[in-house]
Amino acid sequence: MFEARLVQGNLLKKVVDAVKDLVTDANFDCSSSGFTLQAMDNSHVSLVSLSLRSDGFEHFRCDRNMSMGMSLGNLAKILKCAGNDDIVTMKAADDGDTVTFMFESPKEDRVSDFELKLMDIDSEHLGIPDTDYAATVTLPAAEYQRICRDLSSIGDTVVISATKDGVKFSSSGDVGTANITVRQNTTADKKEEQVSIDLKEPVALTFALRYLNSFAKATPLASHVSLSMARDLPVMVDYQISDMGHLRFYLAPKIED
């Protein structure tokens, strides 16, 4: 059987809210090492990779590797019924066709359980190679969200270029053009405002803003987000989930014809 107890239950809610618009149905894979998900959006342009390590759960038991197909919309509906401070426990039998979510209030005066029907989902896993990224910028997650939102009002695509001067986000459209440059700032008073840039070589790639904007729905999960780029490769947008794992998004670049 599978059983996992998460004291920070709202973390699961944040994860599902971050990916449900990108991916409709997905397989959650459980093993003794943790709870993971890998799924592409319908157009196979972007990929979501979630990893929650078993040691991040208060209790984690997985006797046999299993894949649980879920409608993320329905899962979000169920998780919406959990209180913000509730402890969430997931349970599933090895050969069952449902997963149960139990919500316990912190004062232990309210317990509820919701059963979600599992679905059979055909999914192909992609191998994500270890990559020596040319540039990685780590910036406040709220700043990334703002850049994507602001540029979306100007154009549909963004050119992200990393040079020794900083990381520039450029967009253009009918309205005109926009450039936003973030520079390294590791001495900001507040840690949550710090920006760090690790540049091995200059790199510039073009991406669809629609997807980058969608990734920003993960903002509540982490104070910072890292964008890692290498020439002619998908960008990796990485939200670290403290003490547990990560939620990563990959987006294929636009390619010059």
Next chain:
Amino acid sequence: KASQGRLESFFGPV
């Protein structure tokens, strides 16, 4: 004009 790449062009099957 740039065209949108697909992930399978970059990441292979496991």
